[in-house]
Amino acid sequence: MSSIFPNFMLRPVDRALAPALQAKIDGKTKPLGALGRLESLALQLGLIQQSLAPQIRQPHILVCAGDHGAAKAGISAYPQDVTWQMVENFLAGGAAINVLARQAGVQLVVADAGVAHDFGPRDGLLDAKVGAGGTANYLEEAAMSAAQCAQALANGAAVVQQLAAAGCNTLGFGEMGIGNTASASLLTHCLTGLPLADVVGRGTGLDDAGLERKRALLAHALKTWPERTDAPLAVLARFGGFEIAMLSGAMLAAAEAGMVLLIDGFIVTSALLVAARIEPQILDYCVFSHRSSEAGHRLQLDWLKASPLLDLDLRLGEGTGAALALPLLRAACAFMGEMASFESAGVSQK
Amino acid sequence: MSSIFPNFMLRPVDRALAPALQAKIDGKTKPLGALGRLESLALQLGLIQQSLAPQIRQPHILVCAGDHGAAKAGISAYPQDVTWQMVENFLAGGAAINVLARQAGVQLVVADAGVAHDFGPRDGLLDAKVGAGGTANYLEEAAMSAAQCAQALANGAAVVQQLAAAGCNTLGFGEMGIGNTASASLLTHCLTGLPLADVVGRGTGLDDAGLERKRALLAHALKTWPERTDAPLAVLARFGGFEIAMLSGAMLAAAEAGMVLLIDGFIVTSALLVAARIEPQILDYCVFSHRSSEAGHRLQLDWLKASPLLDLDLRLGEGTGAALALPLLRAACAFMGEMASFESAGVSQK
Numbered sequence: 001m002s003s004i005f006p007n008f009m010l011r012p013v014d015r016a017l018a019p020a021l022q023a024k025i026d027g028k029t030k031p032l033g034a035l036g037r038l039e040s041l042a043l044q045l046g047l048i049q050q051s052l053a054p055q056i057r058q059p060h061i062l063v064c065a066g067d068h069g070a071a072k073a074g075i076s077a078y079p080q081d082v083t084w085q086m087v088e089n090f091l092a093g094g095a096a097i098n099v100l101a102r103q104a105g106v107q108l109v110v111a112d113a114g115v116a117h118d119f120g121p122r123d124g125l126l127d128a129k130v131g132a133g134g135t136a137n138y139l140e141e142a143a144m145s146a147a148q149c150a151q152a153l154a155n156g157a158a159v160v161q162q163l164a165a166a167g168c169n170t171l172g173f174g175e176m177g178i179g180n181t182a183s184a185s186l187l188t189h190c191l192t193g194l195p196l197a198d199v200v201g202r203g204t205g206l207d208d209a210g211l212e213r214k215r216a217l218l219a220h221a222l223k224t225w226p227e228r229t230d231a232p233l234a235v236l237a238r239f240g241g242f243e244i245a246m247l248s249g250a251m252l253a254a255a256e257a258g259m260v261l262l263i264d265g266f267i268v269t270s271a272l273l274v275a276a277r278i279e280p281q282i283l284d285y286c287v288f289s290h291r292s293s294e295a296g297h298r299l300q301l302d303w304l305k306a307s308p309l310l311d312l313d314l315r316l317g318e319g320t321g322a323a324l325a326l327p328l329l330r331a332a333c334a335f336m337g338e339m340a341s342f343e344s345a346g347v348s349q350k
Numbered sequence: 351m352s353s354i355f356p357n358f359m360l361r362p363v364d365r366a367l368a369p370a371l372q373a374k375i376d377g378k379t380k381p382l383g384a385l386g387r388l389e390s391l392a393l394q395l396g397l398i399q400q401s402l403a404p405q406i407r408q409p410h411i412l413v414c415a416g417d418h419g420a421a422k423a424g425i426s427a428y429p430q431d432v433t434w435q436m437v438e439n440f441l442a443g444g445a446a447i448n449v450l451a452r453q454a455g456v457q458l459v460v461a462d463a464g465v466a467h468d469f470g471p472r473d474g475l476l477d478a479k480v481g482a483g484g485t486a487n488y489l490e491e492a493a494m495s496a497a498q499c500a501q502a503l504a505n506g507a508a509v510v511q512q513l514a515a516a517g518c519n520t521l522g523f524g525e526m527g528i529g530n531t532a533s534a535s536l537l538t539h540c541l542t543g544l545p546l547a548d549v550v551g552r553g554t555g556l557d558d559a560g561l562e563r564k565r566a567l568l569a570h571a572l573k574t575w576p577e578r579t580d581a582p583l584a585v586l587a588r589f590g591g592f593e594i595a596m597l598s599g600a601m602l603a604a605a606e607a608g609m610v611l612l613i614d615g616f617i618v619t620s621a622l623l624v625a626a627r628i629e630p631q632i633l634d635y636c637v638f639s640h641r642s643s644e645a646g647h648r649l650q651l652d653w654l655k656a657s658p659l660l661d662l663d664l665r666l667g668e669g670t671g672a673a674l675a676l677p678l679l680r681a682a683c684a685f686m687g688e689m690a691s692f693e694s695a696g697v698s699q700k
Contacts, residue, residue, distance in 0.1 A: 029439055030446055031427070031554040035670070036643060036663030077381070077700045085697040089379055094690025096380055103684045104677070204381040205700065293386060311661065312678075313386030320385070327454070327677040328662075334453045340444025347435040350427045350555065 174319020524669020
């Protein structure tokens, strides 16, 4: 990795505690394995936290917003202004992620990673802007310079280090950026080798003609990159968004800090693909909250051999899937911490 | 229906409000349909409650426990005493459903529908006992008399009428009873025509030999009923458990009261099959919380054309799936009530 990029030191999760965790799970007053995915989740949380009594402490969702130079080429059903308008909606508390985060008892951090709009100093908005006008248009040139890419990664890491210092041990990830499913499709194709056409979807709701146009534009974008490589940071700089790069940096820092990472949908998973190519051990720290109905997400999850907790046909982004999955993480911790054992409850075994 | 059985008057859910609900959903600041199952859930809750702002008020889970005469024949991996021991665990707050209900902010009602154990008067235990020794052994005779069956239905209805009067508008259902997956298999086969072998599963954890033995015993049980019919109350009396009959009555009363019914796993769904044969309109009021890994549950759900919210390989019963799904119902209500519209937030549309 070039020296301008931040370095991350991830420890692989130590599995030595697994037998003790499994014995505790199996001793609870229920048939063996009867809590299904909640049991494997409790085991994973226990391993990440190296504790027989894992807990969700001060959970947050980091929502990064950014604009895409390619958005004006017609890769989205919505105008680019919707990015800043939705950031205003986040700040006013009226977006889906606001509502679902409140409902789940999780704090939001909204970051301007590079929105093409001047918000001025605003309560509740983290200024992490890289490039005041959004990324460059990857149909013509690299979306960002290496220095910008490094800055966005560092910005993501910095906010997570602050959250970790304040006691947060569980972090969900969300995003907003008109055009960012297109960016995520390119990243996914370049980093996994999955066919481009298979990982291009309707995003916010393209019709059939719009989808064909998006596929053609993205195939063209690949051709404009003669020095093509699958090196993750090069791919990220070529096709990424500032919000995606910020998320990749945030994820790496969160895993470095030993947090539980709650992965949302297609775009967030594309940021994870970047991070996982830099530090594969990050996957030990990831809980996959849901399977989006955006076309490429299922393929990303299969490629990662990941089993999401929820499958609710969501395709909204913003971290909404992460917010909806959080109660399941709390439930996994609660059964580990509070459920009686056969012995303590005096219940007969088989 | 014989006059000894309670009568239920269910209204079909009036769909006249559906267009207004859908317009409200579509006006929220998100791409059309992007909240997936949460949107169809919000629509259903709005229709049940006949409100553009559905709410979950004083949610409860009713856990009915009962013993089965056939349990001693070797249809379960656990001894029959586990039924009363688990009721004690419920009363002490240490079972999975206690933990998950607390976590979800839902009150439990634990009912002794006919456990073969004398609890005496106990705080927190609803005495709805029908038959002090559990049901009779359906391998030899009817599990219960028509009068007992009617009593159990009426007991379920009575507790729900009290909950409704106190303001509860959402009710989950759970059960405990060693041997009750066997009973549920027989009910499911008789009421749906699905092949018996396909709807017999491992319950609390039978091995292959145990599963074969269970299948053979249940096939034999069918042969001991020469006057066989698919009339729901006759099937319920022949093979049911008191806890299942109490649940059927509770479900019918809950739908009659206009509540949202939160259906749990295989055994609870068998109680619903009985109720739905008596009053098919009950299905309008049902939210299917999860798909259990107990073999017959997927078949029951397919037969009912039901799409469960969660698929977490649970097979514990007690209402645990209902408790885990409740946050999704709250989330559906929250987005309807709290999310901004494109108009109110000043966000551009397509």
